[in-house]
Amino acid sequence: MDHVDGNPDPNRRTARERLKAESERGAGRRRARRWFSVVGAVVVVAAVTGAVFALGGATEDEAEGKPLVVPADTVGEQRTSVLYGKADARHTLSVVVDPRCAPCALVEAALGRTMRELADQGAYRIEYRLATVEDDARGGQGSQRAVNALGAAANEGPEKFVRYLGAVLAGRSGREEWDGDALASADTLLGIAGRVDGLRTPAFDKAVRELTWLPWVKKVAAAHNQAGDEDALPAVSLDGAAVTVLDDDGVPVSSGEFVRQVRGGRG
Template sequence: MQFRRAAAGIALTAALATGCTGSPIEESKAGTSSAQLPERLGKDGTTIVVGRTGSTPVQVYEDMRCPVCKDFEDPESGAPVLRRLTKKGLYRTEYTLASFLDDRLGGQGSKRAANALRAALEKRKFAEYHDVLFAHQPEESVDGYTDDFLLRMASLVPGLRDAEFDAAVKNMKYRAFVTASEKAYEKSKASGTPGFAVSGVLVPDEVRGAMFDPQFLPTALQYTALSPADRAKLT
């Protein structure tokens, strides 16, 4: 999925930031690790929740084979900022793992990766493993998320691999979760991956590109949380 309105989105969020705070929100680059973030299965059984209960939910829709999702997760993109905001307790991130690219491109990589991530959640290692998989994402056209690859990547996460985890990966233990997560994505209003929402409200097209900008992602989240009337005042 291409975000061709990125420049316009960033310009609009810059205006919003100036209007609300006098200057764009600045974020320290410290503390970007996903380690030690609380994580759990969502009540609906289709999402993986990272962050504190009671904080504002940010929904993130990703297919693990999606190259634009990798762009979002890049160290110089928006995901590290969202992670910092999550660690501060301002937001919690709710991941819905889609797998439609398997049907479009052939193979089972998206499904296998989603299953492995669900297995990692049992060890409270989802967020760390998620980061490792995107950092080493195979080419989209290659069905690269094989069992061997997933297990090798899991070896990079301290404390993740054991006989139970390995068996869950090889046997697709969480196949039902993978299917339910894809259906949840299809029922959402997200038009592609990565998709973003705040408290169930999709990040508007005019600021969606700003989700990839470390400086303006916080403002894009604030903008999304505004009522339509309040948004209109800023344009």
């Protein structure tokens, strides 16, 4: 992290303010989209005309008729969370991320390695809960299709999953593939996968292009929406207790502060 002194960098302050504004706008758009989605569903049922009024309808059509397959290394009542770490660890760190979420990208860049090192040491296991709410907030299908690709990566193993997740989020900070809804492109997702050794196999490529895991993506999205935390991304908790990963300016906390929180102040 940058050091704070008596003459703060105005560019850094501007970046903080822009990030906070984006996060607030996203939360507002998600609330509005959820309201219109409910209204739209009522209109469809009442009209009985056969016309479909639903956000993300194209993706629903793509999922129709596909068998539900669940990636390996998934946990939870409906196996909608991806597990990293020792399954028998005494504690669980829950990490909720959306592939199109800018604050999620910042936290992954600043704390992702520390989170996983502690899991490797057995301090806890990580349950990654993926979300697609940015599609509702900003329009498009990039989150859903990226989660489909992440499901394909999870099926190859937890190490490949976390490395691919990191690569997907890394571009959110400014690379050209994150312009607009570019994560909806299979070519973009496969290009990112090329940065993870051994991930680009014929089976993985086919799953990304044919949206093999899309029915599972729908279950993942539904599980997140039922949890009621759509407006709090990224969301990190240890055994259900919230862990602060962003300060009031939208800047990630230090790795030392994160460790202090999850170890109960013992460092």
